[in-house]
Amino acid sequence: MIDPRDDLLVVVASLYYEQNQNQQQIADRLEISRSSVSRLIKEARDRGIVRISIQKPTHRDLALEQALIDRFGLRDAYVLHTSQDNGAEHRSEQELLQAVGRLAASYLQRVVESLAPGSHIGIAWGTGVYAAVSALPEDRSKRIDVVQMLGSVGAPNSLIDGPDLARMVAGKLGGRHHYLHAPVILEQVALRDMLYNEPAVREGLERARTAQLAITGIGTVRDEASSFLRTGHLTREDLAHLRSQGIVGETCGRFFDAWGNCQGFEINQQVVGIELDDLRRIPRVMAVARGLPKAQSILGALRGRYLTVLATDDVTAQAILALDDQEQQSGSEKRGSRAGSRTA
Helix, strand or coil: CCCHHHHHHHHHHHHHHHCCCCHHHHHHHHCCCHHHHHHHHHHHHHCCCCCCCCCCCCCECHHHHHHHHHHHCCCEEEEECCCCCCCHHHCCHHHHHHHHHHHHHHHHHHHHHHCCCCCEEEECCCHHHHHHHHCCCCCHHHCCEEEECECECCCCCHHHCHHHHHHHHHHHHCCCEECCCCECECCCHHHHHHHHCCHHHHHHHHHHHCCCEEEECCEECCHHHCHHHHCCCCCHHHHHHHHHCCEEEEECCEEEECCCCCCCCHHHHHECECCHHHHHHCCEEEEECCCHHHHHHHHHHHHCCCCCEEEEEHHHHHHHHHHHHHHHHHHHHHHHHHHHHHHC
16 A cells, blocks of 8 residues: 555655646645645655756866865855766876866856956966866857956967967957057066056056956966976076975966965066956956866965966865865964963
């Protein structure tokens, strides 16, 4: 015989999940309270009468995303799930970055839909930025303008440089692209200051500061993964000098230490681009970065609050969280040691 309770659970679950009736409609039909319907739906799920399967074609790690959001106060996070991907060990670094870029593009597409025609998007440079914007679907009806946030890097692969990325995104979104006619780093601070007095550069930077959305990467000062080393702007000796100052990374061409501090570093006086304080004022800043060599620099950028959304992979995200735990613990131990010395 059919158990009456089981029969009731099946009926409630079918009406709710298959017939799309709301809880009040079910309550009226069965002549019970709405709160009873809510409890019956929960019981049906708890007992396995209802089994919910969510298809995740984008392979996102939602738990790590939430951990990053909670830890660093992000607006959102996109973390590529690779740890249990049977083919992950056969995927190249480039393929993993492209997959992260597709996740980032899904966020960018959603934000672009909310922007009014004539809005500005600010764009930096790099392989992460390229991975995201190359996956962004075309919608020329949006008429969104794109502006460089820092000078041209002159990358050997021009597709990842600011001017080319600005032109690509503007072309996809039916808007205008605004170049920043200057190199990203100048040897002489006085020359940088002279450029800032040029109307074209001054107006370009002001336009970048008013962006509603910014897309950037995060760079490292480690030799094996430094973009500025690859482009010839910095040497290995330069990177060693930056590391000796406590610098761990950069975003938008501005360098910072492990806690996100960017003040007092001479190299930042040579950069042509918006300041990191300007970047903080942009409502939405997505950074696209992955790889263990970048874990420390991504952590520094998160601590500095230079981004509101991070796109990365699960291995990198786990490394960031573990590194933060380790450094926070080390800091607590040092503070405890100093307190003990004072009371001895």
